[in-house]
Amino acid sequence: MIKPRQKAPELAIKLVNDTTWKLSDQSPENFTMILFYRGKHCPVCKSQLEELQKKLDKFIQRGVSVIAISTDTAEVAKATHDEWDISDIPLGYGLSIEEARAWGLFISEGINNEPKHFTEPGLFLLTPEQTVYWESIQSMPFGRPGFNDVLGGIDYILKADYPARGEA
Template sequence: MKPREKTPHLELSLINDTSWSLKKQEADKYTLILFYRGYHCPVCRKQLEEVKENLSRIIERGIHVIAISMDSEEKSKKTGKEWAVEELPIGYGLSKEQAKEWGLYLSTGINEKEPELFSEPGMFLIKADQTLYFSSVQTMPFTRPKLDDVIQAIDYIENKQYPARGEV
């Protein structure tokens, strides 16, 4: 998937017993999708807590945000409650096929805490017309973009009308 191209369709159930669809997003500017490894990942917990702490800054910029994993409904609801991030839209049940369609790397568990199969992290900033603006995909749980840097970049993008890059 390249910048300026339409992103794949994505529709999932949320931990608040509703559903979410990328097609139905009516964000003023962007949708920010954070694919996270799952309940077993302490780095993911930090990232989702950071998003929760900055939710008002994200929303005031016309951005919808969602965190998504391959975890089950039960594990995802446990994530929301135990990590105290229930106010974030948290989608669950991402399939192996969907993960591949989004270009995410897949890993198999290496200990009893990890699931048999899960996706590695990815961050996608999608314009209101559902075209990709920015993506960052990791093979490991470490070195994710800091949310503050992403917010500052979005401010710059908007102020300078900076186009998506990497489309060639």
């Protein structure tokens, strides 16, 4: 597990637009938000990412760059990008289970038509220096933070110059 105020693990991830996204290359005004999602098989993820698409401008207005990442293969991730209403969200794929564990994500074994192994959800806000500011990690597909709550939190953080918490 990574504690707040610690440097996040380096991350280089392929995107569905055939480019590579690197955490160390990010230079947001305020935060980078990484949303780890379960994959195309997850209807809750579809709802979450489509909600994010609708609110993406609100994150951008607050100086937050956004990426969504799964362990899905390139083929599955590209189908996700085409079939879900998420055209403006950078969509990364191919996260390894080892990388996911380095981020403290929970890993599930697939049942029914799920992949053999995949991550459970996680949301990270990172500072421009790539240190962890806020993390929310779930062991189930349910109970994820709502984006209105995240946006409200970011507003408070920026207004009050509120420090990262949970580091002790």
